[in-house]
Amino acid sequence: MNESPSETKIKVIPWLAHEERGRDALVSYGLLVGLMALFIWSYRGSEIRLTELFSREGAAQILAYITDLFPPDFSANVLREAVRGSFETFAISFMGTLMAAMIAFALVFFASRNLIYSGLLYEMEAKQGWSRALRMIPYFLAKGLLNFLRTVPEMLWALIFVFIVGLGPFAGVLALGVHTGGVLGKLFGEVLEDVDPQPIESLQATGANKLQILFYGIVPQVLPQFISYTLYRWEVNIRVAAVLGFVGAGGLGQRIYIAISLFLENQLLTFLIFIYVLVTVADYLSAYLRRRVI
Amino acid sequence: MKSPTLHSYNRAEKFAFPHLFTLLFLIAFIDSWRRAEVSPLLFFDAERRTSLWKFIAGMFPPDLSADFLGLMFRPAMETIQISVMGTLIAIIIGFPLGMLGTRTFSVSGILNEADTLGSPMRRLGGYFVYSCARGILSLFRSIPEFVWAFMFVRAVGLGPFSGVLAIGVAYGGMLGKVYSEIFEGVNERSLEAIQSTGANRLQIFFYGWLPQVLPNFISYTLYRWECSVRASAVLGLVGAGGLGQQIEISMRMFNFHEILTILGILFIMVATVDYVSAKVRALL
Numbered sequence: 001m002n003e004s005p006s007e008t009k010i011k012v013i014p015w016l017a018h019e020e021r022g023r024d025a026l027v028s029y030g031l032l033v034g035l036m037a038l039f040i041w042s043y044r045g046s047e048i049r050l051t052e053l054f055s056r057e058g059a060a061q062i063l064a065y066i067t068d069l070f071p072p073d074f075s076a077n078v079l080r081e082a083v084r085g086s087f088e089t090f091a092i093s094f095m096g097t098l099m100a101a102m103i104a105f106a107l108v109f110f111a112s113r114n115l116i117y118s119g120l121l122y123e124m125e126a127k128q129g130w131s132r133a134l135r136m137i138p139y140f141l142a143k144g145l146l147n148f149l150r151t152v153p154e155m156l157w158a159l160i161f162v163f164i165v166g167l168g169p170f171a172g173v174l175a176l177g178v179h180t181g182g183v184l185g186k187l188f189g190e191v192l193e194d195v196d197p198q199p200i201e202s203l204q205a206t207g208a209n210k211l212q213i214l215f216y217g218i219v220p221q222v223l224p225q226f227i228s229y230t231l232y233r234w235e236v237n238i239r240v241a242a243v244l245g246f247v248g249a250g251g252l253g254q255r256i257y258i259a260i261s262l263f264l265e266n267q268l269l270t271f272l273i274f275i276y277v278l279v280t281v282a283d284y285l286s287a288y289l290r291r292r293v294i
Numbered sequence: 295m296k297s298p299t300l301h302s303y304n305r306a307e308k309f310a311f312p313h314l315f316t317l318l319f320l321i322a323f324i325d326s327w328r329r330a331e332v333s334p335l336l337f338f339d340a341e342r343r344t345s346l347w348k349f350i351a352g353m354f355p356p357d358l359s360a361d362f363l364g365l366m367f368r369p370a371m372e373t374i375q376i377s378v379m380g381t382l383i384a385i386i387i388g389f390p391l392g393m394l395g396t397r398t399f400s401v402s403g404i405l406n407e408a409d410t411l412g413s414p415m416r417r418l419g420g421y422f423v424y425s426c427a428r429g430i431l432s433l434f435r436s437i438p439e440f441v442w443a444f445m446f447v448r449a450v451g452l453g454p455f456s457g458v459l460a461i462g463v464a465y466g467g468m469l470g471k472v473y474s475e476i477f478e479g480v481n482e483r484s485l486e487a488i489q490s491t492g493a494n495r496l497q498i499f500f501y502g503w504l505p506q507v508l509p510n511f512i513s514y515t516l517y518r519w520e521c522s523v524r525a526s527a528v529l530g531l532v533g534a535g536g537l538g539q540q541i542e543i544s545m546r547m548f549n550f551h552e553i554l555t556i557l558g559i560l561f562i563m564v565a566t567v568d569y570v571s572a573k574v575r576a577l578l
Contacts, residue, residue, distance in 0.1 A: 013439060027577055038378055046454040046535070053450065055461075065449050091326035098323075103483050154476040155440075155528040155538075159545045164346050165337075243440035250330070253440075260444050271439060273321035279436045282472075292311065 037060045043281070065265070073266035082274045085245075085252035089278060090276070092169050093241040094250050096176025103149075104188050110142035111117045111185060112192040146189075149182030154240050158249040169202040169250030170187060172241060180233050187233075192218070227293050238282045242275050252278075269280030352550030361554060366540065370559050373536035373568070376454050376526040379524040380461025382518045387434070387466030392473030395427035399477060427470075435467025439525055443534040454535030461522050461529070469518060476510045477503075509578055523567045527560055 053060045091195050109115055152160075158176035200217040208216065245253025252271055259268040326332075336342050394400050401420040445458035450456055480503060488502040528539020537556060544552040 031574070031577065039382065042375035042378035042382075045372055045377045048379060048458060049450075056365050058450070062449055065445075088329050090322075091329035094326040095332055096332045115427055151564065152557060153524060153528045153560075155531055156541060156557075159531075159541070160349060163545070164349060165342060170332055172335070173330050173332055203454070206341075216384055237320055239436075239438050244439045246440055257444070260441075262450060263448075272441070275438070275441070276433070276436045280432070289315075 001167065008063065008107040009159055015222045041108050068265040069269040072269040073264075074270060078267050079272055081255055082252070082270050083169045085168065085255045086274050086278050089238065089241045089251035089253075090282075092176060092244065092249075093234060093238040093282075095173045097180060097230060097237050097239065099177030100174065100180030100233065100237075101176065101226075104146075104184035106182075107146055108185050108188040108192060109143045110138045111146055112189045113139065114193055114195070115218070119180075146182045146185035149178050150186060151182075154244065155247060158244050158247045162248045167248040169249075172244040172249030172251060175244060175249060176237050177239060179236060184233055185231045186231060188222070188226055191222045191229070195221055224293050228290050231290050231293075234287045236284055237280055242278070310530050315504045316540035337430060344356035349550055351439060353554040354547065355551060356554035356558065357549070358550045358555060361526045362552060364558065365480075366537070366559055368456065369530070369535075369537045370563060373527050373530075373538075374455050374563065376461065376529070376536050377519060377522040377567075378480060380526060381515065381522050383458060383462025383516070384465035384469050384516060385524075387462060388431075388469030388473055391427045391431050391466070393477065394423050395431055395474040396412060396477040397424060398480070400424040400427070400480075409542075428474075429532040431467045431474075433467070434463050435465075435471060437464065439464035439529065440532065443529045444532040452533045452535075455528055457529045457536060461526060465518055465522055466497040469515065472514050473511060476507050476514070480506050513575050516575055519572050520564075520568055523564060527563070 032253060040175040047074065053062075060227040083255035126201070157179050158171055160173040175226050195218055200213055201223065204215045241251050241253075243256075245251045245255065246257050252275060256268065256271045256275075258264070337346070400423050428522065439460045442463050444457055444461045446456035450459065484506070485498055485502040488498050493501065526534075526536050526538075528541070529534040529536045530540070531542050533539065539561060541553065541556055544556065545551070
């Protein structure tokens with residue numbers, strides 16, 4: 001063992017490099033073959049007709065559709081509908097995101113491992129098996145619930161809530177709130193797991209109880225990140241709120257659905273312009289607010 | 295070098311911001327409450343409670359008959375196929391547009407130095423191409439994939455092909471934007487080093503530029519693919535193929551036990567795709 005580390009390294013490198021290169025080549029060929037197979041399988045399954053799309057008739061059809069869109073219909077009642085729809089879309093995304101933040105905030109503290117059954121907070125009592133097991137029950141319940149909320153897509157939630165509370169924007173609010181609640185719950189949970197233990201330790205040293213540690217040591221640390229994630233999801237949600245109307249949950253989507261179904265292409269373009277403006281404004285607003293928060 | 299006026303302006307802004315924000319937030323809250331017809335009391339009303347109960351009770355037990363599962367196999371596979379092809383088209387759209395929408399690629403930077411130094415016209419042309427690419431990308435991604443899907447259903451007919459095109463266009467816009475952000479972050483020094491060996495533009499691109507950005511590209515594209523599986527599962531609601539079509543039928547027929555089965559299938563699919571994508575990313 002009197003070799004210096006650098007000498008050992010030099011001896012090892014050629015062999016290692018050779019081994020790695022062999023493995024790497026194999027892996028990349030495997031990936032390539034798998035990828036090609038995936039593409040061919042998908043190409044056959046998804047009924048792609050590129051020749052039709054780029055044929056004279058196909059291109060003419062799409063061109064005709066695009067020319068039909070112009071000029072946008074800026075007559076007074078269409079504009080009024082568009083403005084009303086935009087405000088409704090904003091309202092759905094706003095209330096939905098707020099509801100989501102509340103759901104996530106209520107559940108996430110139960111769904112993070114380091115707060116509910118292990119880690120710093122439980123150092124003193126970790127040995128008692130049964131109380132640990134008892135604390136794991138809310139953990140799994142909360143985690144499972146968040147996973148479930150997240151797995152069901154917004155559109156399906158919207159269909160379900162339209163069935164339960166009837167047509168209208170409230171179904172959209174509930175759909176967004178419930179699904180985004182699951183998403184934010186996961187994002188918040190990741191923030192909580194990265195929490196800096198030092199402030200918690202020093203609070204513990206002053207004799208603070210768990211609730212005090214939560215409110216003075218943990219929440220102030222994570223709140224800016226929580227808000228930033230909520231704003232980010234709001235950006236996403238305004239896009240979703242714009243299409244929830246397709247299944248009857250209000251907003252611009254409802255107007256767009258009608259316009260496309262009835263071949264009112266000029267109105268459609270007006271609504272599309274409003275979506276574009278709404279989404280762009282929301283992006284800027286959210287970016288500005290996020291800069292202020294962090 | 296802070297001027298005193300600027301300083302006081304910042305302080306005024308800092309002071310006003312929380313109050314202004316609270317005020318706007320309250321206005322938005324009250325107005326949104328009214329516009330979105332929020333009515334939590336609805337859940338205490340007898341009729342709503344019965345339909346809620348009907349839905350929950352109707353989901354159990356899930357329909358696990360071989361018949362139904364066999365019927366679901368094809369749409370489930372179709373969903374994955376739509377997402378794969380859609381992501382491929384998104385790459386085909388997003389990569390060139392993202393490249394042209396990169397300032398250091400179209401307007402300034404090492405690739406254009408020699409041309410643009412003496413000629414403002416050339417620079418203006420570059421800037422025009424750059425703005426056009428940016429505009430197209432932002433148009434593509436601002437219109438939600440659902441709207442694209444419905445428009446394509448109208449233009450090319452019902453079926454998975456409309457779903458592929460919708461994902462391709464909407465995700466092409468998102469990919470293009472992120473690709474151009476990755477491009478902007480390229481380390482210029484290694485490009486300069488390659489240039490100093492006498493490499494031409496194509497060589498700089500292939501040996502200096504591409505190797506730097508490729509890992510980020512692939513990883514972000516995989517992430518988008520995961521998202522597109524979720525998206526293509528519901529695009530069928532407007533007739534663009536995949537599981538969504540079946541979701542709509544089951545909802546319309548009030549067959550909630552089928553909904554639970556479909557959710558189970560969706561969960562397995564999404565988990566599998568996430569797993570595969572994580573494995574591939576780990577190999578990079």
